[in-house]
Amino acid sequence: MEIKRLFDFPQNQLENNPREDALVSKVNGTWVKTSTQEYVAKANAFSRGLLQLGIKPQDKIAIVTSTNRTEWNICDIGIQQVGAISVPLYPTLSEDDFDYILNNAECKFIIVSDKGLYDTVAAVKDKVSTLVGIYSFDEIAGVPNYKEILDLGEDNSTQHEVDSIKEMIKPSDMATLIYTSGTT
Incomplete structure (x- = not known):
């Protein structure tokens, strides 16, 4: 497999060097491993769920988390696989900054890590x-x-839709829209 887009990396790892600990996050004080197989399967389910929610290529979905989380990686890859654009945000942004960025990027959804966010x-x-x-x-x-969203994409009979979109995504297509502290 030739790696041309960011979402090709997990699939390449699955095919060539699958790991039991592709992603590891601390959850309630315990390290929890996610295998390459589970990572790819959840990213695909997330992609299928996004399609069920009506997400189309070029739609923007923001993600903001106060700690490193496996879920962030699953969502990021899942978003990219359907041609949507992830918008990662700093957890320390003010309400005004969230207002500006979410409007400026025209985000359809935002995924937050916790109650404070x-x-x-x-x-x-x-x-x-x-x-x-x-x-x-x-x-x-x-x-x-x-x-x-994962549950919406649980039925993998629609994976062909995700795969079809993935085939149309070019390496030059936008994958993520990053707002730096200087742009807000």
């Missing part, structure tokens, strides 16, 4: 006309969890 984004949600929803990695009462 959820509260900050929820405070500006109504100011962002393109924002359809906020998901969280952590379980927060009344807040959709990113696992719901």
Whole structure:
């Protein structure tokens, strides 16, 4: 397999050097390993779930987390595989910065790691006309969890749709939209 796009890396690792510890995150004080197989499978499920939510190529999805998390990598690859653009954000941004970036990038969804970030984004949600929803990695009462997107993509009979989109994505296509502290 020739690696031409960022989402080719996990697939290449799966085919040529699968690992039991492709990704490792500390969860409640315990290191949790994610194998290459699980990483690719979850990224594919996330991609299928995004298609179920109506995500199209060039749509923007923001991700912000206060700690390193395996889920971030799964979402990032899943977003790219359907031709959407990930918008990684700093967890220390102010409400005004979230408002500006989410509007400027025209984000459809944002995935946050925890309640603190959820509260900050929820405070500006109504100011962002393109924002359809906020998901969280952590379980927060009344807040959709990113696992719901994985569940939407659980049926792998639609993987051919993801694969078809992946084939159309060129190495020169935008994968991520990064707002630096100087651009906000």
